[in-house]
Amino acid sequence: MEFRSIYRHGFARVAACTVPVVLGDPDRNAAVVADVAADLGARGVALAVFPELGLSGYAIDDLRQQDALLDAVEIAIEALAERSRDILPLLLVGAPLRHHDALFNAAVAIHRGRVLGVVPKSFLPNYREFYEQRHFSPGVGRRGELIRLRSGEVPFGTDLLFEAEDLPGFVVAAEICEDVWVPMPPSGAAVLAGATVVGNLSASNITVGKADTRRLLCQAQSGRSICAYLYAAAGEGESTTDLAWDGQAFVFENGTLLRATERFPTGVRAAVADIDLDLLRQERMRTTSFEQNRAAAGVLPAEYRHVRFRSGPPDGDIGFERRVERFPFVPSDPSRLEQDCFEAYNIQVAALVQRLRATGTRRMVIGISGGLDSTQALIVAARAADELQLGREAILGYTMPGFGTSAGTRSNAHALMDALGIRASELDIRPTAALMLENMDHPFGRGEPVYDVTFENVQAGLRTDYLFRLANQNDAIVIGTGDLSELALGWCTYGVGDQMSHYNVNAGLPKTLIQHLIRWVISSNRFDRPVLDTLQAILDTEISPELVPAAEGEVLQSTENKIGPYALQDFTLFHLLRFGFRPSKVAFLALQAWEDAERGFWPPGFPQARRRSYDLDEIRHWMTVFLRRFFQFSQFKRSAMPNGPKISDGGALSPRGDWRAPSDGSARAWLEELEREVPRAAGGSA
Numbered sequence: 001m002e003f004r005s006i007y008r009h010g011f012a013r014v015a016a017c018t019v020p021v022v023l024g025d026p027d028r029n030a031a032v033v034a035d036v037a038a039d040l041g042a043r044g045v046a047l048a049v050f051p052e053l054g055l056s057g058y059a060i061d062d063l064r065q066q067d068a069l070l071d072a073v074e075i076a077i078e079a080l081a082e083r084s085r086d087i088l089p090l091l092l093v094g095a096p097l098r099h100h101d102a103l104f105n106a107a108v109a110i111h112r113g114r115v116l117g118v119v120p121k122s123f124l125p126n127y128r129e130f131y132e133q134r135h136f137s138p139g140v141g142r143r144g145e146l147i148r149l150r151s152g153e154v155p156f157g158t159d160l161l162f163e164a165e166d167l168p169g170f171v172v173a174a175e176i177c178e179d180v181w182v183p184m185p186p187s188g189a190a191v192l193a194g195a196t197v198v199g200n201l202s203a204s205n206i207t208v209g210k211a212d213t214r215r216l217l218c219q220a221q222s223g224r225s226i227c228a229y230l231y232a233a234a235g236e237g238e239s240t241t242d243l244a245w246d247g248q249a250f251v252f253e254n255g256t257l258l259r260a261t262e263r264f265p266t267g268v269r270a271a272v273a274d275i276d277l278d279l280l281r282q283e284r285m286r287t288t289s290f291e292q293n294r295a296a297a298g299v300l301p302a303e304y305r306h307v308r309f310r311s312g313p314p315d316g317d318i319g320f321e322r323r324v325e326r327f328p329f330v331p332s333d334p335s336r337l338e339q340d341c342f343e344a345y346n347i348q349v350a351a352l353v354q355r356l357r358a359t360g361t362r363r364m365v366i367g368i369s370g371g372l373d374s375t376q377a378l379i380v381a382a383r384a385a386d387e388l389q390l391g392r393e394a395i396l397g398y399t400m401p402g403f404g405t406s407a408g409t410r411s412n413a414h415a416l417m418d419a420l421g422i423r424a425s426e427l428d429i430r431p432t433a434a435l436m437l438e439n440m441d442h443p444f445g446r447g448e449p450v451y452d453v454t455f456e457n458v459q460a461g462l463r464t465d466y467l468f469r470l471a472n473q474n475d476a477i478v479i480g481t482g483d484l485s486e487l488a489l490g491w492c493t494y495g496v497g498d499q500m501s502h503y504n505v506n507a508g509l510p511k512t513l514i515q516h517l518i519r520w521v522i523s524s525n526r527f528d529r530p531v532l533d534t535l536q537a538i539l540d541t542e543i544s545p546e547l548v549p550a551a552e553g554e555v556l557q558s559t560e561n562k563i564g565p566y567a568l569q570d571f572t573l574f575h576l577l578r579f580g581f582r583p584s585k586v587a588f589l590a591l592q593a594w595e596d597a598e599r600g601f602w603p604p605g606f607p608q609a610r611r612r613s614y615d616l617d618e619i620r621h622w623m624t625v626f627l628r629r630f631f632q633f634s635q636f637k638r639s640a641m642p643n644g645p646k647i648s649d650g651g652a653l654s655p656r657g658d659w660r661a662p663s664d665g666s667a668r669a670w671l672e673e674l675e676r677e678v679p680r681a682a683g684g685s686a
């Protein structure tokens, strides 16, 4: 399969469809389904779900019991199966079907010329406007049976799972409308038995406000069942004798809405989405309560009948029907981002307030560099001091110029401290650092321009040494500033260095979110104008540890030139940490998110001038750096990291929480997977 094929990376394309129906005309309704299915197949769709009783129409009352119509339904199923012979998608269509002495409201699964099985509706609404028990028998408890159709006998029951042999993890269950309105929907047991995708065939008349209820039910079911949930409701053509129909169709995955169709449509509508089967499998595996719940519920996968089929998905580039955030830690949806910023900021403040309260500490010491991280930490400390009514002078800020400190960051550091009204001091570390290097017999001590890691770490170490001793002297704690991205990459000086502090408010914050949080603090006017102006100047400065002096006219030591763009490194971090995806899959996702600066969405307020793209070679290159540093080099720095709050759902790196790993591991499996599976030039095969 091509690298750009979604089916190579654990995705499957699915569709929830609503189509115009003619009441009592199964032949015509089946023809419409077949046409739609053919179109969807051409788009690479592997599953298409259609509305409840879609072959006959739902709101036909006692016509449901007319033999001529029921015969016509069976003939239409046969015709549809025939038409499906060369069509990709597994079809779930709704039909009234006779079985033994009763009539069932059923979902019929059809694939490439075959009826794979029939799933009856478990729970029949018979209240208010509904009258289903007048015609149908409930399917609940019906398992292990066969139903006779015109083409022969096929499996019948609520114990059916349709499993694609050639799409790992693509296991489909069906339920019908009311089935998801009950406390224990049949899909609850089906997912415990292994279904990852649930199709709900629905005919749900619309009343004011009901659309929200449907969304709530389906979203919750997809979230608690860790599955993809496709809901397809009847619309145009259903009887308006006493009711109206809005044809709502959507696809949820693990509690997230992927796609929805417009409501009250005229004509065919399909919500087409690429669902992530790896994500569902990973999420179930790591949410170990899922398996506990299966055991407690007594659901045995072996008690379900797995009806196997070969899907035969396309192997080329069919695009990507899924939104991928460029910044997984910084959502592009404005209201979601607003809430995330509010929460991230308040998590930091609340955590620090609690630590100060519990220790009875009334002062904080922070090294202020004029860079992003110490700025964010200082803003948080200022808010914590306000909440505890300590006064801003409770914060002792030290700016400590070293050999690489630029005039710009130094003046930003002073401006920030002054504007926030904290106790600001300057402490030049150069004499102490020079003495130390000299005592160590480092070449720099003899006047040679040798700027090696020792030279860098002497400065980072001395700053930390000063901060801790100043904390002793002032009954204070040292507030750490290192962020989540730096922890992931091991981009800090260990032990006697910025890796250590008494409490690190930033440990759970990735760099891309810190940048945005500062933008958010500016745009929401949380401080006075002088503070906001300084914050803007800090945001506009290139990220650098400033440990090495820049020669006249030279670009200073750029962090991102060395360890990679934080945009890409945070992208990789999120997908590895949160979902344990393969590097090749992360590279595929990164390509979708980053290859075209014009495509997709940027977080609100993201500067136009910084909107850039990355190609597959760049993604691959920086991922190699990430994998080596994350899996092989930097764990020892995280294994001994100070306390600090988890902030993002994407994960934290505390060895006491989200991420426990050996400090002497190998990155080989990840590097080899990347080497093997990701082609060197975009578009080619690996």
Ligand SMILES: Nc1ncnc2c1ncn2[C@@H]1O[C@H](COP(=O)(O)OP(=O)(O)OC[C@H]2O[C@@H]([n+]3cccc(C(=O)O)c3)[C@H](O)[C@@H]2O)[C@@H](O)[C@H]1O
Pocket: 453, 456, 457, 460, 486, 490, 491, 492, 493, 494, 495, 497, 498, 544, 545, 547, 559, 633, 636, 663, 664
């Ligand atoms: N698995 C392991 N278990 C125990 N010890 C291990 C180890 N792997 C290495 N080590 C030891 O640790 C040393 C490496 O760690 P370390 O001493 O920290 O030094 P290292 O990581 O080599 O250097 C620190 C880097 O972080 C950068 N930095 C520092 C400060 C702030 C910022 C910033 O921008 O925020 C960036 C700085 O530019 C420099 O490149 C090795 O030389 C070795 O002695």
Ligand SMILES: Nc1ncnc2c1ncn2[C@@H]1O[C@H](COP(=O)(O)OP(=O)(O)OP(=O)(O)O)[C@@H](O)[C@H]1O
Pocket: 366, 367, 368, 369, 370, 371, 372, 373, 374, 375, 398, 399, 400, 401, 402, 405, 463, 481, 482, 498, 543, 544, 545, 546
């Ligand atoms: N000149 C300085 N004065 C005081 N503290 C400093 C100075 N340089 C570094 N530090 C301390 O060491 C920490 C790490 O340094 P570094 O320069 O990497 O971080 P930063 O400037 O805050 O943020 P960023 O890494 O985003 O530039 C800083 O957050 C700060 O607490």
Ligand SMILES: NC(=O)CC[C@H](N)C(=O)O
Pocket: 052, 125, 130, 176, 177, 178, 179, 181, 202, 203, 204, 205
């Ligand atoms: N067809 C159905 O099962 C509809 C019942 C569902 N409770 C509704 O109100 O939409």
